[in-house]
Amino acid sequence: MDRLLAGLSTVAVSAALLVAAPSIAGADVRTGPVRATAACPDPTQIIDEEATIPQEVVVGTRYTQRMVLDVWADADCEVTEASAVVDAPRRDFGVKLTKVGTINGYDHWQGSLPVQPRTLRNTDAGTWPTTYRVNGAGVDELTVSNRVLRASRLTFNAGPEPVRNHRITYSGKLERASWNSLRYLGWTGRTVRVTAFYEDHGNSEQVAAPVTRKGGTYRLSQRFPGSAEYHADVARTSTTAAAHSRTDHVS
Incomplete structure (x- = not known):
């Protein structure tokens, strides 16, 4: 009789545990513990500052x-x-x-x-x-x-082609957009960087730096640096985009 009562007591305790189990926080009798949603690391710094870059x-x-x-x-x-x-x-x-x-x-x-x-x-x-x-x-x-x-735009010519008397002339015009008149107007007083890309050894160097005159035009003659691809550009300012010319081959 004592053995029977002891067995019934064990069954009663086990049943009580099964009834109490669902009340345990985060538990599920079918799937186990419920995975908590990841918390916001810092509610005051939600934006990724490195990825959000100026345009x-x-x-x-x-x-x-x-x-x-x-x-x-x-x-x-x-x-x-x-x-x-x-x-x-x-x-x-x-x-x-x-x-x-x-x-x-x-x-x-x-x-x-x-x-x-x-x-x-x-x-x-x-x-x-x-x-x-x-x-x-x-x-x-x-x-x-x-x-x-x-916006800005730059024309460029290097010549003559072929070179005569070992002299080369760089010329062209620099303009930028006028939003007041909705036209492109000459841009005066800007330095035009002329770069030569040499075919024989693969190097490049700045060979001239003419300054635009009234109306945005520029012209400069000098001793011929050598056979190369010539290119001109003007640096950006705080209000106007940079300008890049086409490439001109001279030999």
Whole structure:
């Protein structure tokens, strides 16, 4: 009789444990412990600052260009909304961003702002600070220095071909977009770097640096450096994009 009572007591204890088991936090009698959702590492720093980089938009006189707005946010922070405010010189633009994917644990939010030449003035060229804002487990903001630059173009000729009297002349014209008149106008006082790419030994060097005159024209003659591919370029400024010419072969 004592042995029977002991057996019944064991069965009762086992049944009690089975009834109590579902009350254990995080347990499931069918699948085992439930995997917890990853927590947001820092609700105040959701945006990936290294991946969210400034953009540069070069605008001419005819065609609308788009400023691409990209922000990357920690996927564990469950961002539900992202936006950008572009601080242009004469007004602000608000852009709602759309989630376009997730890569390596970061959500990619994207949008764009059309930039039309006919709505611009020359004084609008330069930095357009852009502030990204995301809302999720917390709120985070990041401001980057996007740029809107005036387009430029450069013509270039090296000759004559073939060279005569061991002399070569570099000539051409530098222009940049005027948003005030929607025309390209000569750009005065800029240095044009002429580079020679030598065929025989594969090296290159800057061989001349003429300065543009009134109307943006330039011309310079010098002793012929040798048979090469000649190319000209003008450096970018804070308001105007760099200009690059075609290549001219002279031997």
